[in-house]
Amino acid sequence: MTLTRNPYLVTRNPYPVTRNPEPIMYQKRSYRNTVCVNNLVSFQVAVKETDLYIHSAKNLKHIARELTLQYRGYIETYIKRYPEFKKTLQPWKINEPVPNIISDMTQAGEKAGVGPMASVAGAIAEHVGIGILGHTDEVIVENGGDLFIKTYNPVTVGIFAGKSTLSMHIGLHVDPGGKQVAVCTSSGSVGHSFSMGKADAVCVVSESCSLADAAATSIGNHVMKKTDIQKAIDFGKTIEGVKGIAVITDDKIGMWGDVKIVALKGKKG
Numbered sequence: 001m002t003l004t005r006n007p008y009l010v011t012r013n014p015y016p017v018t019r020n021p022e023p024i025m026y027q028k029r030s031y032r033n034t035v036c037v038n039n040l041v042s043f044q045v046a047v048k049e050t051d052l053y054i055h056s057a058k059n060l061k062h063i064a065r066e067l068t069l070q071y072r073g074y075i076e077t078y079i080k081r082y083p084e085f086k087k088t089l090q091p092w093k094i095n096e097p098v099p100n101i102i103s104d105m106t107q108a109g110e111k112a113g114v115g116p117m118a119s120v121a122g123a124i125a126e127h128v129g130i131g132i133l134g135h136t137d138e139v140i141v142e143n144g145g146d147l148f149i150k151t152y153n154p155v156t157v158g159i160f161a162g163k164s165t166l167s168m169h170i171g172l173h174v175d176p177g178g179k180q181v182a183v184c185t186s187s188g189s190v191g192h193s194f195s196m197g198k199a200d201a202v203c204v205v206s207e208s209c210s211l212a213d214a215a216a217t218s219i220g221n222h223v224m225k226k227t228d229i230q231k232a233i234d235f236g237k238t239i240e241g242v243k244g245i246a247v248i249t250d251d252k253i254g255m256w257g258d259v260k261i262v263a264l265k266g267k268k269g
Contacts, residue, residue, distance in 0.1 A: 040138065040151075045128075047072060052128060055140040060132055067131040071124055074099040088115045101127050104210040111240050112214035114221075122146040122184050122213025129209075130180075137178075146184040148209045151176050157183050158264055161201035161248040170253075172203060172246065173260040182209035186216035198249070199223035204236070205244035205258055215239045223247060229254035 040055040047068045054064055078098065079086045091110040094103065101123050108119040121143045129141040129148035140155070141148045149155060154175040161167040172183055186202045202220040206212035215236060222232035229247045233256045236245045244257035255261060 040140070050124060050143070052125065053142045054128075054132070055138075056132060057136040057138055060135055063135055064128060064132055067128045068124070070131075071101050071127045074101050075105075075120065075124075078102050086117055088117075090115055092116045104208070105214075108208065108210040108214040111211060112218040114214050114218045116214075118217040119210040119214035122148075122182060122209040122211075126182065126209035145186075146182070146209060146213050148180070148182055149174060149176055150178070150180045152178045156262060156264070157203075159185070159201055159203060159246070159248065162187060164200040164248050165251045166248050166253060167200070169264060170261050171264050172205070173262045174205070180207060182206050182212040184209060184212035184216045186213075186220040198225070199229075199232070199247055200250065201246075201248040202232070203246040203259075204242055206241050207243070208241055211239075211241045215242050219245060219247065223249055226250055226252045 040057060041059050042053065042055050043059055043061045043064075045052045045054060045061060045064045045068055047065060050068055050072055052064065052068060054060075085092055091113065092106045092115065094106050098106075102116075104126070105116040105119045105123045108123070109116040112118065125141040125143035125146050125148040129139050129150065132139045132141070133150060138151045139148070140151065145160075147157060154173060156171040156173050158168055158171040159166070174181060174183060182205070184204050184206075186204075187200060199220045202216045202223070204212040204216040204219065206215065218239065219232050219236040222228060222235050226249045229249055229252060232247055233245050233254050236242055237256060242257070244259035245255065246259050246261065247254045253261070
């Protein structure tokens with residue numbers, strides 16, 4: 001199948017909520033050697049455990065680093081004041097003015113029925129991405145399998161799904177049309193983070209990267225075996241703000257909503 005202009009943004013090392021979650025988890029992203037985005041400059045920003053891979057019209061690494069420090073700082077400061085924010089697996093309540101990123105994480109967790117840290121990777125990708133958009137018209141920010149995207153041309157997000165036979169044979173075709181869109185992935189079989197489910201990959205499409213991240217975790221918690229795919233999708237439909245869902249377990253995939261699956265170039269599927 002012929003794909004449109006563009007990239008293979010490989011979703012790997014997803015961030016489901018953990019029993020003892022850190023603000024940002026880390027795992028070497030060796031798959032980044034395969035990323036290619038036409039007409040956009042690619043660069044990496046690493047701050048402590050945070051490791052972002054960014055594509056934009058020009059190299060904005062210095063600005064991206066400052067934004068990463070800023071938003072990590074908000075999260076770290078809030079956790080120092082409220083340590084339970086980092087540990088809880090339940091939705092968090094706030095009763096005072098907080099930084100926007102804390103508010104977004106809290107709202108995402110509440111909508112998805114999970115703790116706020118389930119959305120941390122997506123939240124940082126989104127807020128850094130929005131900040132970068134003050135300096136460029138197009139940007140893609142990848143943070144551990146969670147992507148914030150604003151481009152005028154379509155992109156294809158390759159799905160890494162562990163040992164599934166579908167892994168890296170299919171991808172999500174996303175056409176932002178100049179608008180902001182998020183694609184986030186959670187897994188119960190890939191990476192070292194804890195998940196209550198056993199899905200090889202749960203991909204969620206939303207306008208909000210924080211919500212997509214939290215929803216992917218929550219939907220993945222409902223998948224223990226292949227026959228749970230439809231049940232998990234039916235649950236995911238009820239989460240306000242979720243636009244599309246793809247769930248992969250073993251050799252089976254289920255889809256709903258604004259999701260277009262394509263064969264990756266050079267792969268048969």
